Amino acid sequence: xxxxxxxxxxxxxxxxxxxxxxxxxxxxxxxxxxxxxxxxxxxxxxxxxxxxxxxxxxxxxxxxxxxxxxxxxxxxxxxxxxxxxxxxxxxxxxxxxxxxxxxxxxxxxxxxxxxxxxxxxxxxxxxxxxxxxxxxxxxxxxxxxxxxxxxxxxxxxxxxxxxxxxxxxxxxxxxxxxxxxxxxxxxxxxxxxxxxxxxxxxxxxxxxxxxxxxxxxxxxxxxxxxxxxxxxxxxxxxxxxxxxxxxxxxxxxxxxxxxxxxxxxxxxxxxxxxxxxxxxxxxxxxxxxxxxxxxxxxxxxxxxxxxxxxxxxxx
Amino acid sequence: xxxxxxxxxxxxxxxxxxxxxxxxxxxxxxxxxxxxxxxxxxxxxxxxxxxxxxxxxxxxxxxxxxxxxxxxxxxxxxxxxxxxxxxxxxxxxxxxxxxxxxxxxxxxxxxxxxxxxxxxxxxxxxxxxxxxxxxxxxxxxxxxxxxxxxxxxxxxxxxxxxxxxxxxxxxxxxxxxxxxxxxxxxxxxxxxxxxxxxxxxxxxxxxxxxxxxxxxxxxxxxxxxxxxxxxxxxxxxxxxxxxxxxxxxxxxxxxxxxxxxxxxxxxxxxxxxxxxxxxxxxxxxxxxxxxxxxxxxxxx
Numbered sequence: 001x002x003x004x005x006x007x008x009x010x011x012x013x014x015x016x017x018x019x020x021x022x023x024x025x026x027x028x029x030x031x032x033x034x035x036x037x038x039x040x041x042x043x044x045x046x047x048x049x050x051x052x053x054x055x056x057x058x059x060x061x062x063x064x065x066x067x068x069x070x071x072x073x074x075x076x077x078x079x080x081x082x083x084x085x086x087x088x089x090x091x092x093x094x095x096x097x098x099x100x101x102x103x104x105x106x107x108x109x110x111x112x113x114x115x116x117x118x119x120x121x122x123x124x125x126x127x128x129x130x131x132x133x134x135x136x137x138x139x140x141x142x143x144x145x146x147x148x149x150x151x152x153x154x155x156x157x158x159x160x161x162x163x164x165x166x167x168x169x170x171x172x173x174x175x176x177x178x179x180x181x182x183x184x185x186x187x188x189x190x191x192x193x194x195x196x197x198x199x200x201x202x203x204x205x206x207x208x209x210x211x212x213x214x215x216x217x218x219x220x221x222x223x224x225x226x227x228x229x230x231x232x233x234x235x236x237x238x239x240x241x242x243x244x245x246x247x248x249x250x251x252x253x254x255x256x257x258x259x260x261x262x263x264x265x266x267x268x269x270x271x272x273x274x275x276x277x278x279x280x281x282x283x284x285x286x287x288x289x290x291x292x293x294x295x296x297x298x299x300x301x302x303x304x305x306x307x308x309x310x311x312x313x314x315x
Numbered sequence: 316x317x318x319x320x321x322x323x324x325x326x327x328x329x330x331x332x333x334x335x336x337x338x339x340x341x342x343x344x345x346x347x348x349x350x351x352x353x354x355x356x357x358x359x360x361x362x363x364x365x366x367x368x369x370x371x372x373x374x375x376x377x378x379x380x381x382x383x384x385x386x387x388x389x390x391x392x393x394x395x396x397x398x399x400x401x402x403x404x405x406x407x408x409x410x411x412x413x414x415x416x417x418x419x420x421x422x423x424x425x426x427x428x429x430x431x432x433x434x435x436x437x438x439x440x441x442x443x444x445x446x447x448x449x450x451x452x453x454x455x456x457x458x459x460x461x462x463x464x465x466x467x468x469x470x471x472x473x474x475x476x477x478x479x480x481x482x483x484x485x486x487x488x489x490x491x492x493x494x495x496x497x498x499x500x501x502x503x504x505x506x507x508x509x510x511x512x513x514x515x516x517x518x519x520x521x522x523x524x525x526x527x528x529x530x531x532x533x534x535x536x537x538x539x540x541x542x543x544x545x546x547x548x549x550x551x552x553x554x555x556x557x558x559x560x561x562x563x564x565x566x567x568x569x570x571x572x573x574x575x576x577x578x579x580x581x582x583x584x585x586x587x588x589x590x591x592x593x594x595x596x597x598x599x600x601x602x603x604x605x606x607x608x609x610x611x612x613x614x615x
Contacts, residue, residue, distance in 0.1 A: 031441045034431030038491055039447065041428060045488030046454040052465035111361070119355040127599050128366040134598040135369065136549050138566040139587035142573060143372050146580060153386040155371060161387075185368065193606045197614045235610060246458050249551045253570065267460040267552075274464050275556060287461030298456035306445070 050291070056284035063278035076285035085261050086286060089269035093245060095176060096265055100183040100247075101240040105233065107184065108191025115192070116199040126196075133189035137249045144182035145171055145254040175255040175263035182250050187243075191236050198232030199225070241297055266290050376585035383581035398585035407586065410568035414590075416479055417564055418547040421486035425494045425543050426536060428487070433498030434528070438510060448499070451492040452611065459489075463556055470557060479562040485553050490543040493611055497542065500612030501535025502528070534604075541601050542608030545594050565590040 057076055061069035080086045115126055132140065148156050149170035157167040170178045202225065210220045248267045251257055257264030257272065264272065266286065274283035375383050377394040436444050466485070467476070475481045505528065513523045529536070551566040558567065569590055572583045598605055607615055 028442065031435055031439050033435075035435035035441055035447065038428040038432035038495060039450075042451060042454055042488055042491055045484065046457060046462065049462035049465040049469070050457060052468075053461055056464060111365075114354070114358040114361065117351075117354075119351070119358065121359065125358060125362040126602065128362045130598060130602060130605070131366060131369050131595060134545070134591065134595040135372075136566060136569070136587065136591045136594065138549075138551050138569050139372070139591050142569065142583060143368055143587065146573075146578070147371055147375060147584070148368060150384075153384045153388065155368075155388055158386070158388050185365075188365070190609060193602075194610060194614055197606045197610075232614065235613060239610065242456055246460070248460065249566075252551075252555075253573075267458060270460045271463070271556075274467075280464055280468075284461075284464055287458070287464070290458050291461045294456055294458055298453060306449075 053284045053287050056280050057288045059281050061280040063280065069281075072281065076281045077289070080282055080285050080289065083282075085264070086269065088261065089264045089266050092176060092263060093265040093267075096180055096183065096247060097241055097245045099176075099180040100187055100244050101237055103180070103184045104187040104191045104240065105195075105236060107188045108193075108236070109195050109229075109233075111188065111192040112195035112199055115196055129192060130189040132185050133187070133193075135186070137186065138253060140186050141182055141250040141253040144178070144185070144250075149178055149254075171255050172259055175258065179247075179250050179254055179263060182254060183244060183247060187240060190243075191240065194232050194236040194239075195229065198229045202228055238297070238300060242294070245294065245297070372584050372587055375581055376588045378581045378584075380579055380581045383584065384578075398582045399589070401582055402586055402589065407568055407589075410563055410565050411589075413479055413482075413558075413562055414548060414565040417482040417486055417562075418544055420483045421490065421547050422540050422543040424483065424487045425490045426540060429491055429494035429498050429539065430529075430536065432495050433502055434524070436495065437499045437502035438505070438528070448496070451495050454488075455492045459552055463552070467556060476557060477559040477561045479558075481557055482550075482553060482562060482564070485557075486543075486547040486550060489550070489553075490546055493546075493608065494539045494543055496611040497539045497608055498532070498535060500607070500615075501532045501538075505531050538601060538604030538608055541597055541604055544597060548594050 058071060058073060059069050060072045060075065111129060115122060115129075135143075146154070148154050151157060151167055151169040154170070156170065161167065168174070206224060207220060210224055215223075246267055247265060248271065251263060251265055251268045252271075255263045257268045261269065267290075270283050270286045270290065273279045273286065277283075374390075376398055377396070378389070378392050379395055379397065382389045382392045435441050436447060441447065470476045470478075470481050509527060509531070510523065513527045549566070550564075554562075554564045554567050555570075558564065563571075569583065569586050572579060572586055
């Protein structure tokens with residue numbers, strides 16, 4: 001009796017385990033099913049082109065030259081690092097991105113502090129201030145390059161003319177500066193919105209206690225508000241960098257990378273090599289390098305976003 | 316000790332855009348009223364300076380071309396609607412129509428894909444939720460310029476260049492990660508009891524979605540749609556490289572006013588005003604949602 005009973009329970013439990021596993025698997029797929037369409041869509045649209053970019057970057061291919069394509073290994077990468085224009089474009093990317101993000105952050109912080117108090121028309125002022133961010137970037141870029149910076153009828157030259165400064169051909173003489181000004185104008189509202197959200201999430205009783213204890217406004221700002229804002233400042237900087245490093249519209253429309261290639265950043269230079277020079281191999285190699293550089297920044301950004309996410313979910 | 320963790324206090328004016336908490340600044344005793352007045356005046360001046368280029372764009376759009384490009388700038392002029400009339404009688408309509416189609420269709424597609432995906436990453440989470448979230452957001456950090464060439468080649472091979480469907484697909488892929496993150500942050504706010512009650516009632520998944528979840532996160536869906544609309548409407552790089560005569564969108568029209576037969580500044584300004592108006596209005600109305608969307612749900 002016992003001899004037959006044991007295998008019987010064994011098979012029964014094995015069946016039970018199998019059934020349980022099947023059920024788990026079914027549950028797993030039930031949970032996964034709503035996610036899959038989006039996941040597959042994003043993989044197809046982003047990962048496949050990127051793999052192709054890596055493939056292109058290892059091959060020599062120029063649509064203008066008929067000799068066809070061939071495998072050149074890392075040759076394209078060697079070429080682009082020897083290309084002084086590429087290095088200049090990389091430097092411009094850094095200058096434009098950092099210049100824009102730092103200045104926009106400081107202006108945004110100032111504006112957020114100004115708005116973080118009740119006053120007549122606060123809602124209207126906030127609305128006015130966020131508008132530059134909502135203007136179509138193409139319209140914003142042309143507004144600055146023509147209406148503002150035009151050497152003969154631009155508003156900026158008229159303004160500096162009032163104090164006796166002779167007219168300046170902004171986009172030719174100071175192309176990078178002109179681009180940064182237009183970008184700062186567009187991105188300051190973004191910084192302001194994030195920092196204002198940070199200021200308004202401060203606990204009022206802490207600020208009141210500080211005031212009660214005789215802390216000056218500056219001390220309260222320095223030792224309570226600023227540490228509290230740290231998360232928001234980091235988030236604003238990293239998101240700002242991710243968006244601004246990809247700037248293309250302003251450069252294309254304001255200076256076309258010029259004069260010469262003086263104001264080309266990486267996205268613009270890659271575009272030029274691909275769509276005007278038809279050098280697919282090298283433009284792909286530059287794309288790969290840009291992605292590698294962006295990944296480093298992105299990892300920092302992701303860590304931060306996940307930190308906030310986890311902190312929230314624990315609460 | 317997570318020093319930089321965001322504060323847990325719920326935002327005071329959440330869900331009620333435009334309603335501001337009037338608490339700040341009353342704590343510190345009777346501050347002199349004049350310094351507050353000065354600060355207010357200063358704030359207004361700064362805001363107006365910042366807003367001035369927008370005003371100038373709108374003013375220019377009501378000028379004749381001669382007045383638009385005058386030196387010194389003309390502040391007093393006889394306003395005219397000629398520029399707007401020109402745009403409405405010119406070939407601008409197809410561009411704007413393309414923008415509406417690309418923006419509308421991609422936003423709808425994004426929502427159809429993002430709402431279930433966000434559900435699977437929040438309410439009934441899949442096993443590797445964090446990995447999936449990480450993957451989605453990492454695609455957002457891929458520089459578009461790094462993938463434009465393969466996209467151009469593939470689109471050319473399958474005869475999809477200058478086709479509005481291509482833009483719709485790419486705008487969907489561009490906005491999907493943000494939408495999933497945003498929708499997830501809204502789903503996470505749905506109280507667990509509500510879902511339990513629904514599952515005890517024996518409601519099916521689809522029923523729970525339709526009857527309970529979707530109505531509860533409707534404001535979130537609206538906010539997500541707003542962000543998608545903004546990014547799709549303003550997109551320029553794909554439109555520039557992948558479209559020509561048939562599928563070109565409003566940003567391309569703006570550019571063409573500058574390059575075709577010389578420069579028509581007043582008309583460009585009018586076109587800029589028209590092209591910016593939908594997003595500006597939407598952003599004005601939904602200021603609070605803007606913050607949440609731009610930070611991908613990290614800041615409420």
